[in-house]
Amino acid sequence: MHEILSPQEMGEADRLAAEAGGAGSYPLMLNAGAAVVAELLTRFADAAGYDVLCGPGNNGGDGYVIARLLHERGLAVRLWRQEVPPAGTDGARAADECPLEARPLDRFAPEPGWAVVDALFGAGLSKPVEGPYAEALEKAATAKAPVIAVDLPSGVAGDSGRVLGTTLTADLTVTFFRKKPGHLLFPGRKLCGETVVADVGIPAAVLQTIRPTCRENTPALWQTLLPRPERDTHKYKRGHVAVFSGPPTATGAARLAARGAARIGAGAVTVLSPAAALAVNAMHLTAIMLHRVEEEAELAAFIERRHPAAFVIGPGFGVGATARLFTEIVLHPASGTAAAHLVLDADAVTAFAEVPDRLFAAAGVSRATLVLTPHEGEFARLFPDLAEDALLSKLERARQAAVRAHAVLVLKGADTVIAAPDGRAAINTDATPYLATAGSGDVLAGMIAGLLGQGMPGFEAACAAVHLHAEAGRRVGPGLIAEDLPERLPEVLCACLGEEK
Ligand SMILES: NC(=O)C1=CN([C@@H]2O[C@H](COP(=O)(O)OP(=O)(O)OC[C@H]3O[C@@H](n4cnc5c(N)ncnc54)[C@H](OP(=O)(O)O)[C@@H]3O)[C@@H](O)[C@H]2O)[C@@H](O)CC1
Ligand SMILES: Nc1ncnc2c1ncn2[C@@H]1O[C@H](COP(=O)(O)OP(=O)(O)O)[C@@H](O)[C@H]1O
Ligand SMILES: [K+]
Incomplete structure (x- = not known):
């Protein structure tokens, strides 16, 4: 468990696991969503409700799965998004399978006692977080809402732990398979809060192909x-x-x-x-x-x-x-x-x-x-x-x-x-x-x-x-x-x- 994967190596792990499993990468997304929900129900069980902020990629896809699973448990959930994931992607499939009505992200207003699920951007963060995305993160931070980040706090670069544009400090970050440098290098390490690594069904054997060279110093x-x-x-x-x-x-x-x-x-x-x-x-x-x-x-x-x-x-x-x-x-x-x-x-x-x-x-x-x-x-x-x-x-x-x-x-x-x-x-x-x-x-x-x-x-x-x-x-x-x-x-x-x- 001590290997540290770059976002590229993580993408490769995802690809190899999807190939090996024969059912594509969607099952991994379902497992990722379920893993985040399990943590939410353990640590944020007394939240009055859950605000799930969904981005336009697969990090957002995890968010749709999380929102659906919370909703199926009869919990209060609000779903916020700016852009819909492109058709044909896992994110789009997760959005289709989520019965909740999506609200426009620019109207997001935190409710007292509600927890925030940050599923805007993860490994695919490609530019500074700005506009309505940044405003939503700032509102969550200002409200001091408990925050659980999916994969990484949005705005934290997975390869370096640097902040691109705006981010927020999470109480808990749930990442998948292995940690990335951004979870361990400052300021990312501080912004992640506690980091939990969840098993999403990627077999450890993929590491023999990827041969990562970075480890946590244990x-x-x-x-x-x-x-x-x-x-x-x-x-x-x-x-x-x-x-x-x-x-x-x-x-x-x-x-x-x-x-x-x-x-x-x-x-x-x-x-x-x-x-x-x-x-x-x-x-x-x-x-x-x-x-x-x-x-x-x-x-x-x-x-x-x-x-x-x-x-x-x-x-x-x-x-x-x-x-x-x-x-x-x-x-x-x-x-x-x-x-x-x-x-x-x-x-x-x-x-x-x-x-x-x-x-x-x-x-x-x-x-x-x-x-x-x-x-x-x-x-x-x-x-x-x-x-x-x-x-x-x-x-x-x-x-x-x-x-x-x-x-x-x-x-x-x-x-x-x-x-x-x-x-x-x-x-x-x-x-x-x-x-x-x-x-x-x-x-x-x-x-x-x-x-x-x-x-x-x-x-x-x-x-x-x-x-x-x-x-x-x-x-x-x-x-x-x-x-x-x-x-x-x-x-x-x-x-x-x-x-x-
Ligand atoms: N790997 C695995 O095993 C598993 C991965 N999983 C999940 O997938 C996540 C990675 O998904 P991902 O590759 O789709 O990237 P993601 O973070 O959703 O962002 C891409 C989208 O955001 C956009 N965009 C980027 N920055 C932006 C900005 N500042 N402002 C505005 N837009 C911005 C970007 O736009 P583009 O760069 O194309 O212009 C693109 O549309 C990973 O973090 C994990 O949660 C799990 O499901 C389980 C297994
Ligand atoms: N905030 C910190 N948290 C943990 N370790 C730290 C922190 N700041 C410094 N260190 C560690 O303390 C040591 C300081 O070394 P250095 O900067 O060379 O100081 P000096 O020259 O006075 O001995 C290094 O091992 C460094 O990693
Ligand atoms: K995120």
Whole structure:
């Protein structure tokens, strides 16, 4: 159930199911209508009546089925429409089979105590919602009527969650077969209210033909790859992670990342510090080691002697040439030295703003996995054209950036998207807004490096870290500060690994 289908893939699912069933697509519409009615009767059973707003396509077709089924149950129903579905379509058939008289949509006036069924537009939204359609949605919103949206709140784009023209906030959205990006990406996620996925009789086997590449970020994606230490392991086998520290006044971010790496199971973690910051770092580190690295030769020597499995560069590091130099050294260690994976975050992302191609070229020929963890602002510095393209969804931006950068891309935010250069993508859905606090991204960068260092593949490591970070944040809740996150990881990991204490 965790596959996420684009509206095009959903159309394909519909087509394949209709072919396989032999009875066309109309039975799916009947099932869709029945599924919405079942939800209405569970959650909005005490409504005085139901106003069903029907659009000109198959979303409207679902609306006619819903209106008929409610009417057959003896409930009070009013049907509102602007245009009739074109002859020969499922929508037209549903309209024909609906005995209710249709009222003109521009006369729609919500009644106190009535619920609104929004069946104007769903997957076929093709232009901004305007005119009488927009006015009807605005009236429902102004009346604060309970709203159930069919497939999507009308006006929300299924591929991106963006609003085209006008929309409304639903209390409940019932979608069919699988969620679409618009249910999970903001603002769509907020506008959907709660989203329920209903079975309309499309067999799961159609997914073998469609082969969707986007998933909701649940443990099913990566749980089996979460590292568990062998009984005869030793600390360096559990992955040695090195985190670059910034100057004396900006060392905390690196320590947060280091703590994230350690708590997620890296066997050894070293903070690499410029000379001037060694004293301040030393005052705050215990299990985590400290090593002076300020110059190219010191870094090369550290790599050659200690063979770290993964690095973090960026948190509190500064945006200068050193960030670029160290990044390039890590991606291309001296020949014969094993490549270490790299998480590039924060200042190190910004350091490549003027020369992003240098980073992408280095990643393209590196033996290591590069994971980029920008928030939207940092993303725009590395990928200005993608950030400015209003037609691209957050999912599409992350995907294109991953291909261009030859990197796993973690595009952070309330709806973090993780994308791999091979086209796989995941959308995270369980983060708490309490994570929006300084330093929480630093912890995440360290967590990703900690998993990479333990041998987890890049895409899965990033997905797992994003989920575990969100779960740790959820457990802390109000009052969360970044320091809390690593400390919650033992309990979160225990639950995820199914280990008893
Ligand atoms: N796939 C499945 O498995 C199943 C799908 N099902 C249902 O089908 C729905 C998709 O149906 P759909 O493709 O007919 O699209 P829909 O959303 O009704 O819109 C198309 C119509 O609206 C028009 N139009 C668009 N935007 C507009 C605007 N802003 N302002 C004015 N007009 C606008 C558009 O005009 P056009 O673009 O042609 O100019 C066209 O006439 C899906 O959401 C689900 O509810 C279920 O029955 C069960 C199984
Ligand atoms: N509204 C939100 N809901 C859920 N998670 C959020 C929200 N805002 C930010 N986050 C998460 O919090 C972290 C913030 O990271 P970042 O922006 O890099 O901050 P910092 O640099 O201060 O560590 C990211 O993991 C991001 O996905
Ligand atoms: K709708």
